[in-house]
Amino acid sequence: MLIRFIVAALVLTAPVASAQVAPDATEIAAYQGLHAAAAAGDAAAVERLVKNGAALEARDKGGRTPLHVAVHLKKADAARALLRLGADANALDAQAYDIVTIASVADDVAMLKLSLDGGCKATNITSPYHGTALIAAAHLGHDEVVRMLIAAKAPLDHVNNLGWTALIESIVLGNGGARHTATLKALVEAGANVNIADRSGATPLTLAKTRRYADMVAILERAGAR
Incomplete structure (x- = not known):
C-alpha cells in the first residue's frame, strides 16, 4: 500500500507534454523578421534575412530561437534552411527544451530525423526535469520516436530529477497499451537496465505488476527483471 501511495503521489506531480510551450497565435502574429519567416515556413525569406544579417539565435519572450519556432510549428x-545557414541545433529555449525533444514530444518523426541530421544530439539533457528526449518520448508512448532516439545513442538509463528513467516513465506515465508496451520492449531490447528502481525503491517489474500491465510484466520477466 505504501508503494502504491508514493507512486500515485509522484504521478500527480509528473511532467506533462504541456511543459513545452509552443508559440501561441498572439505571439505568432507579433513576430517580425526571422521569427516571422520561421513561423510562416518561408525558407526563401529565412535565407534572405540571414544573408542580410538577421540574428540566427534571436530569442522571443519564451526564449525560442527561430529554429525552435519552425520545429514547434512543423x-x-x-x-x-535555418540549420543549413548555421542555426545552433542544440540551443535550449527558456524551459531548456531542444528541437529533438520538441519533435519527440510532438511525435513528429520527420522533424525528428531532420533535427538529428541537422546536428541536434539525442544525448542532450533537456527540460526543467533534467531529462532527455528519450524519457519524454517514453512517457508518451511514442514508440517509433523511441526507436529513432535509441539508434541515435540516447542515454538509456539516464535518471531525471523525479528519479525516473525512460523505462520507468513508459510504465508509470503510460497506459499499458500497445504503444507504451512497444516502447518498453524497444528499451529492454536496446539494453536498458530493467532493475533501476524509483525513489521509493519500486523496480520497473513492481511498478508494472502494481498496474496489472501483463504484457509489460512478461517482457520485464523475460529480461531478468526482479
Missing part, C-alpha cells in the same frame, strides 16, 4: 523547409 515548418520543415524553414527548419532545414
